[in-house]
Each structure stands twice: as structure tokens, then as C-alpha cells.
Amino acid sequence: MKKTKKNRLESAGWRVGDAAEFLDLTDEEVAFVELKLALADYLREIRRQHGWTQSQVARRLKSSQSRVAKMEAADASVSLDLLVKSLLALGATRREVGGVIARAA
């Protein structure tokens, strides 16, 4: 039901921006972090597609620039709730969000 972290490390090879592998994380934790990263990347992508700054996005979300930066960085202080709510608030559909999660590396 659950492969060991070791197996995962052995078969995974190197992937950019994936520091989680080097920490003491279980499989599910790795999956969860990667999932957050995918959503964070998508948030940044949406912002750039619209040509918005982080501050502009922050205003739309009634939040702050620093929080948007942390969202895009998938910072540990950012919850999945915040990421998903933000994506939906910026116009992403549930289908799109689900797609990003399903397709995430």
C-alpha cells in the first residue's frame, strides 16, 4: 500500500525544484508537497497570463503581496485551502484545478 521513500528516491532521479526528496518525508507527504507546488505554479501562470503583478493579485484576493509570493512559492505557511480558493477566485474552474492536480508530476 505504500512504497518506501527509499524506493521512490532510487527510481525518481533528479527533478528540479524538488527539495522534498532530501528531507525526512513519507510518500504521502511528498505527494502532497508536489501537489501544492503544481497549484502554486499554476497560480503564477494565471497571474502572468493576465500580466498582473503580485500586488494586483493580492488586491483581487483581498490579501497581501507577501502572501501571494508565498503562495507561488508553495511556502509551508500556505494551505491548500488558500491556494485553491485563490485559484477559483482568479477564475480557474474546478475542472482546471482538478486537472492540474491530476497531471502534477
Next chain:
Amino acid sequence: MKKTKKNRLESAGWRVGDAAEFLDLTDEEVAFVELKLALADYLREIRRQHGWTQSQVARRLKSSQSRVAKMEAADASVSLDLLVKSLLALGATRREVGGVIARAA
């Protein structure tokens, strides 16, 4: 960029277990609650497929029976983080989770 709640109500008709429509929620909030409900249902489905009780699931998740009940009820006190982490911990894949979110009513 954002249809009114009224439009949504008019076009949606009745759906079971969807009390959100009657509260003062924005479109994104409705989408978010429905998304949580879909994951909650999926959690219950997984549990039943394995023939587990809520208490057994709670032990696996290192949580409590009451919290599992609240997860399955998509209680307001349950975060998306908790739901998704729990699903992953029970063996669901990111693809499955994404699928549930994308396909959610």
C-alpha cells in the same frame, strides 16, 4: 469573470446535499464547498470499499473518529489540507484526487 449567485441558482435546479445555495455565498465559495463535498464523499467511498469503520480510519490517520466523521460530512472545521492528506494517506493517488475534483458536480 463571475456570474452572479442568482444566475447560478436559476440555472442549477435542485441537487441533493447542496445547502450552500441558500446561504450568502459567492460563486467561488460555492465551488469550493462543492469541491470539499466531492472529496468528502470520496473519502467515505474509499473507507467503505475497504470495509473500515471510522475509528479504524482514524487510527490509520492518527486522528480521531469524530474528525473522520466531520471529514466525511465536509464539516466547516475540516480543511482541504486535511481531506487531501487523508485521501493520499489512505492510498488514493494524486490522479484520483484530481479526477474527483475535476469531475465534481
Next chain:
DNA sequence: GACAGATATGTCCGTTCTGACATACACTCC
């Protein structure tokens, strides 16, 4: 290389979430 705009990082405090416990409710079997 100074300035400006954009993005990143650190911290703080009020709010929200979570596990745990108690208890209530539902169902079955005897």
C-alpha cells in the same frame, strides 16, 4: 551605480483548524 518597480523573506498577532474527549443518536441482536 542609483533609482524604481517587482518579488522574496522574516516576524507578529488574531483567527482558524485539529485531535481528543464526552456525549448523543441509530441500528442490530438477543
Next chain:
DNA sequence: GGAGTGTATGTCAGAACGGACATATCTGTC
């Protein structure tokens, strides 16, 4: 109708989150 098992609901103390602010680090442009 009492006991046993499973599920739901209410509450609370401790932990985690989120907006805000300050500040640091980029990234041009002049």
C-alpha cells in the same frame, strides 16, 4: 428494552494559518 457497535455533534486547548508590515533581494532603466 438493554447491550454492543458504529456514526454524528459539541466543546476545548494547543497548533497552524493568514493578513499585514518591515525589510531584503532581484531586475531592469537611466
